[in-house]
Amino acid sequence: MRQKPNILKLFEALDGRMTFTKDDLENFDKFKRGFEAEVWADKRFEKYGWLIIKSLTFHLDGEYACQIDTIIITGDAIILYEIKYYSRKSTDRGDRIQYFSGDEENPNGPDFKHPRLQLKEATIKFKRLLTKLGISTENLKTFVMFTHKDFVLYNMKEWSFDLIFHSEVDSHIDELATSTYRPNAESYRIYNLLKAQDHDTSETMPSAPKYNYEMLRKVVKCPECGGVIREVPEKTQKVICPHCSQKLNLNDITKKALDDYQVLFKETPTIEKLYEWCGGMFSKMRCYRAILASRQ
Numbered sequence: 216m217r218q219k220p221n222i223l224k225l226f227e228a229l230d231g232r233m234t235f236t237k238d239d240l241e242n243f244d245k246f247k248r249g250f251e252a253e254v255w256a257d258k259r260f261e262k263y264g265w266l267i268i269k270s271l272t273f274h275l276d277g278e279y280a281c282q283i284d285t286i287i288i289t290g291d292a293i294i295l296y297e298i299k300y301y302s303r304k305s306t307d308r309g310d311r312i313q314y315f316s317g318d319e320e321n322p323n324g325p326d327f328k329h330p331r332l333q334l335k336e337a338t339i340k341f342k343r344l345l346t347k348l349g350i351s352t353e354n355l356k357t358f359v360m361f362t363h364k365d366f367v368l369y370n371m372k373e374w375s376f377d378l379i380f381h382s383e384v385d386s387h388i389d390e391l392a393t394s395t396y397r398p399n400a401e402s403y404r405i406y407n408l409l410k411a412q413d414h415d416t417s418e419t420m421p422s423a424p425k426y427n428y429e430m431l432r433k434v435v436k437c438p439e440c441g442g443v444i445r446e447v448p449e450k451t452q453k454v455i456c457p458h459c460s461q462k463l464n465l466n467d468i469t470k471k472a473l474d475d476y477q478v479l480f481k482e483t484p485t486i487e488k489l490y491e492w493c494g495g496m497f498s499k500m501r502c503y504r505a506i507l508a509s510r511q
């Protein structure tokens with residue numbers, strides 16, 4: 216399973232507990248869709264028994280250098296993928312990509328750096344990492360994969376085989392499966408060397424909203440869908456989520472509240488604090504048990 220990025224966990228824990236700004240909402244959406252796209256791609260790769268590094272954040276010269284979404288290691292190749300979730304019609308503007316407005320090109324629409332350039336930059340840094348680790352860069356292949364079927368790029372300035380669109384994903388992977396060898400001892404060596412370079416990114420989250428305990432709403436949320444649960448009838452063990460209709464155990468809801476607290480404040484609350492954090496919805500005994508269970 217791919218680990219959810221810390222920044223996405225943070226946004227999810229804040230969701231429903233504070234009012235997001237427009238920028239926050241855009242960032243939240245970007246992280247959510249980015250993660251979904253990566254998981255979508257993982258499912259396609261996993262069938263083949265390749266070694267897969269699901270997200271590698273590495274440093275060079277002691278500083279953050281780059282985050283790569285997916286690296287596949289076969290018996291004879293290292294393949295780097297930038298996975299993109301874009302889902303709208305767009306125009307290729309050379310160094311940038313610009314979204315349409317509906318079905319129309321829009322010269323004033325939102326635009327962003329062309330993923331081809333992102334791939335180029337990531338490749339340069341990744342090659343430096345490989346060289347530093349004494350791994351040959353000769354069999355490195357690099358691609359951008361677009362996972363959404365509605366993403367279309369019009370007016371492409373240059374045709375390149377390193378861009379893989381939704382409709383080409385299956386044939387690209389089939390082709391990879393027939394043209395590469397199964398992982399061998401050397402592949403495992405490379406995999407382990409690279410994995411050891413992965414840096415946790417929890418300390419640097421520039422797009423995180425500003426928050427503190429006092430300003431956040433004290434509510435509990437569904438562990439399945441994240442929706443806020445406003446009412447828990449007394450003397451009940453189960454409650455139906457009003458958002459996703461899942462039957463939920465009260466202990467699981469308390470655990471979710473505790474997990475969210477830990478994501479946001481990097482510490483375990485006291486029983487009093489957790490009781491308050493849950494908006495007084497659950498007994499202190501239940502809060503105590505949740506804290507106890509989390510320590511085991």
Ligand SMILES: [Zn+2]
Binds near residue numbers: 440456
């Ligand atoms: Zn739910």
